[in-house]
Amino acid sequence: MPKLPIGLWVEQIVAWAQVNLEGLFDFITLIIEVLVTRIETVFLTVHPLIILALVFILLWSLANPKVAIGTAIGLYLIYNMELWEASIQTLALVLAATALALLLGVPLGILTARSNLAHKLIMPLLDFMQTMPAFVYLIPAVLFFGLGQVPGLFATVVFAMPPTIRLTGLGIRQVPAQLVEASDAFGSTEWQKLTKVQIPLALPTIMAGINQCIMLSLSMVVIAAMIGAGGLGDEVLAGISRLDIAKGFEGGLAIVIMAIILDRVTQSFGERHR
Amino acid sequence: MSKIIIKDLVKIFGDHPEKAQEMLKEGYDKDDILEKTRQTVGIFDINFSVNEGEVFVLMGLSGSGKSTLLRCVNRLIEPTSGTITIDGEDITLAEPDVIRDIRRNKVSMVFQRFALFPHRTVLDNVAYGLEIQGVPTAQRREKAAQVIETVGLKGWEYSLPDQLSGGMQQRVGLARALANNPDILLMDEAFSALDPLIRKSMQDELLSLQNTLNKTIIFVTHDLDEALKIGDRIALMNNGTIVQIGTAEDILTNPANDYVERFVEDVDKTKVLTAEGVMKAPDPVVFLKDGPHVALRRMKEHGISSIFVVTRERRLAGIVLAEDALQAVKEHREEFRNIIIEDVPKVSIATPVIDVIPVLAETKFPVAVTNDDDKLVGILVKGSVLAGMARKGDNIA
Ligand SMILES: Nc1ncnc2c1ncn2[C@@H]1O[C@H](COP(=O)(O)OP(=O)(O)OP(=O)(O)O)[C@@H](O)[C@H]1O
Ligand SMILES: [Mg+2]
Numbered sequence: 001m002p003k004l005p006i007g008l009w010v011e012q013i014v015a016w017a018q019v020n021l022e023g024l025f026d027f028i029t030l031i032i033e034v035l036v037t038r039i040e041t042v043f044l045t046v047h048p049l050i051i052l053a054l055v056f057i058l059l060w061s062l063a064n065p066k067v068a069i070g071t072a073i074g075l076y077l078i079y080n081m082e083l084w085e086a087s088i089q090t091l092a093l094v095l096a097a098t099a100l101a102l103l104l105g106v107p108l109g110i111l112t113a114r115s116n117l118a119h120k121l122i123m124p125l126l127d128f129m130q131t132m133p134a135f136v137y138l139i140p141a142v143l144f145f146g147l148g149q150v151p152g153l154f155a156t157v158v159f160a161m162p163p164t165i166r167l168t169g170l171g172i173r174q175v176p177a178q179l180v181e182a183s184d185a186f187g188s189t190e191w192q193k194l195t196k197v198q199i200p201l202a203l204p205t206i207m208a209g210i211n212q213c214i215m216l217s218l219s220m221v222v223i224a225a226m227i228g229a230g231g232l233g234d235e236v237l238a239g240i241s242r243l244d245i246a247k248g249f250e251g252g253l254a255i256v257i258m259a260i261i262l263d264r265v266t267q268s269f270g271e272r273h274r
Numbered sequence: 275m276s277k278i279i280i281k282d283l284v285k286i287f288g289d290h291p292e293k294a295q296e297m298l299k300e301g302y303d304k305d306d307i308l309e310k311t312r313q314t315v316g317i318f319d320i321n322f323s324v325n326e327g328e329v330f331v332l333m334g335l336s337g338s339g340k341s342t343l344l345r346c347v348n349r350l351i352e353p354t355s356g357t358i359t360i361d362g363e364d365i366t367l368a369e370p371d372v373i374r375d376i377r378r379n380k381v382s383m384v385f386q387r388f389a390l391f392p393h394r395t396v397l398d399n400v401a402y403g404l405e406i407q408g409v410p411t412a413q414r415r416e417k418a419a420q421v422i423e424t425v426g427l428k429g430w431e432y433s434l435p436d437q438l439s440g441g442m443q444q445r446v447g448l449a450r451a452l453a454n455n456p457d458i459l460l461m462d463e464a465f466s467a468l469d470p471l472i473r474k475s476m477q478d479e480l481l482s483l484q485n486t487l488n489k490t491i492i493f494v495t496h497d498l499d500e501a502l503k504i505g506d507r508i509a510l511m512n513n514g515t516i517v518q519i520g521t522a523e524d525i526l527t528n529p530a531n532d533y534v535e536r537f538v539e540d541v542d543k544t545k546v547l548t549a550e551g552v553m554k555a556p557d558p559v560v561f562l563k564d565g566p567h568v569a570l571r572r573m574k575e576h577g578i579s580s581i582f583v584v585t586r587e588r589r590l591a592g593i594v595l596a597e598d599a600l601q602a603v604k605e606h607r608e609e610f611r612n613i614i615i616e617d618v619p620k621v622s623i624a625t626p627v628i629d630v631i632p633v634l635a636e637t638k639f640p641v642a643v644t645n646d647d648d649k650l651v652g653i654l655v656k657g658s659v660l661a662g663m664a665r666k667g668d669n670i671a
Contacts, residue, residue: 185382196406201391
C-alpha cells in the first residue's frame, strides 16, 4: 500500500489558509499585539515594589492573608533575580492567552452542554488538541503569524483552551436537573436560565477550568519562546544554549513562582463562589 | 367552572410514538408496547377537568404517571396527543412565548425535593419568578417578603436554603410559587420528603392557606391518607391512566375496580370500625339554658360555624348555626327557640364507619354520635373521619 500523503494534505490546507486568510491573520496579529503591549506597559510603567504592594493589599482583602503573603514573597524574589521585565512579558502572554481561551472556550463549553451534537463533534477535537505535541502547533503558528508574541500566543491558546471547554461543559451539565426544571417552570427564557441558574451553579467548576488553562499556558512559555515570544522562556532557552545553569535555573524558578501565585490566586477566587 | 380541562391526553416517551399510539388504540398495555416498539407509555387516555378553587389530587403508585401528567399541564413535558385547556384557552400547541407567559402568571409549581436555588437567599429564591419577569429589585423583594411572612418564615429572608430544615425549605418552595400570584398550583409530592409530623402540619397549613387564597390546585401524592385529607376530588392512576375519579367518599365506598379496591383495602377493613372509633370529643357544646350569646361566643372561640345544643342531661337537642345565633343576638333574643335545628344527622356509637360516610356526605353539618341513652358522646367531621379511618385501617391490617 502506498503511503498516504496525510502530511502533504495538511501542508496544502495550511498553505491555502496562508494565502487566502492573510488579511484575517494580519488583523488578529494587530489586535493581539495591542492587547499584549497594553498589559505590558501597564505593569512596566509602575515601579515593581509599588505593584508588589498593591497586589499584596488586593489579595489580602479579596483572597486570604496566606495567599497575599506568599505572593508578595514570590514577587520580591523575581524582582531580586532581576527577572521582573521578563516575568511581566510572560504574564502578559499568559493573561492574554487565558482571556482568549475563555472568550472562545466558555461559549463553546456552554454549547457542548446544551447540544449533544456539538458535544459529539467538539470532544474528539479537544482530545486531538490536547494530545498533539505542543511543538507541532509552532509550525502553522509561524506560517500564519510570523515570529514574535502572536504565534506564541496562538500556539498557547490552542494548547490551553481544552480544559476550559471541558470543565465549563461539565459544570453546566452537572447542575441538578430539578433546578433546571424549576427555572423552566417559572417561565425563564433560555438566557435567564443560563445566567441566573446554570452558570452561577457551574462557577466553581468553570473556575477550575480557568485555573488549568492558566497552568497550561505557563507550561507553554518555554516552547513559545522558541518562536520569539520572549519573556522568561527566553531566559531558560538562553540558559540551555549556553549551558548556563545559573541563568536557566533562575528563569525556571521564576516560572514556577508565577505558576504557584496564579494557581493559588485563582483557586482562592474559586472557593469564594462555593 | 372548569379551570383546567384535559382531553384524551397521551404521552409516549421515545422517538417514534406513532406505532405505540396505534397499539394503544388496539388495547395493548404498557409492557407489550415497550417490548415491541421500545417506546415508554407515560400516560394515556387521560380525561378530566378541575374546577376553579378545587384541590384535585392525583394518586397512584410509583411509575403510574402522576408526575408526567402534572408536567403536561404547564408543558414541562410535551404531550404526544390530546388537548389541555386552561381558562378556555387550548395551550396544547401554544408557542414557547405563550407558554412562558402562562408559567409566569398563571401556573406555578412546587417540587418534591424543593428544588430551591442553593446560591440564592430565601428572599431571592422567592423573588425569582418576579425577577425573570423584569420586576424592579425593590418591588419584587417587597412582594417576596410579604409572601415569606404568609408562610411563616419572617426573619429568614437572608438565609441560604441549606441553612433551613426540610419543612422550612418547602415553605420557601411554596412561597416561591405563590409570589407570582398564580391561579393554579401544581404540587408534585410536595410533602413526601418531610417527616410525618412536619408533613401533617404542612397539610394543615396548605388547607388553611387555601381557605383564603382559593387557588386551583393539582396535588400529586402516593399517600392515601394525604389524598383523603386535602383532596376535594381524587383521581386514582394506575399504569399510565386514570382508573377512578371521585370524592374521597366515592372512592372509599365504590371502588371502581380491583386496583382501587386494593389501594383502599386498608381503609376498607375499617368496616369493622364503628363511629365510636373515629369520633372527636363533643367539644364545645352549649346547654339549652345558655342561649344565643354563649353559643356565639363559643363558636368564635373555637373558630367553628355551628354548635350542638344539649339538655341538662346531655341529650341532643339540636344544632345552632353561627349566622342564626348572630341574628338572634342582634334582635336581643335570649333563647334558642326558633333558631335551633332539631333535625340533625346523628348516628349511634355502634354504627359502622362505612355507613357513616354516606350520612357525612349528605350533610353540611357535623354528625352527632349518641349512646344508647341518646346522650351526645361525640361528633364526626368529614376530614377527620376519613383520615382517621385510613390510619386505623393500617393498625388493624
Ligand atoms: N423522561 C422519560 N423518559 C422515558 N420514560 C419516562 C420519562 N419520564 C417518565 N418516564 C416513564 O413514564 C412512566 C411514568 O412516570 P412518572 O414519573 O410520571 O410516574 P410517577 O407516578 O410520578 O411515579 P413516582 O411516584 O415514582 O414519582 C414511568 O414508567 C417512567 O419510567
Ligand atoms: Mg413522580
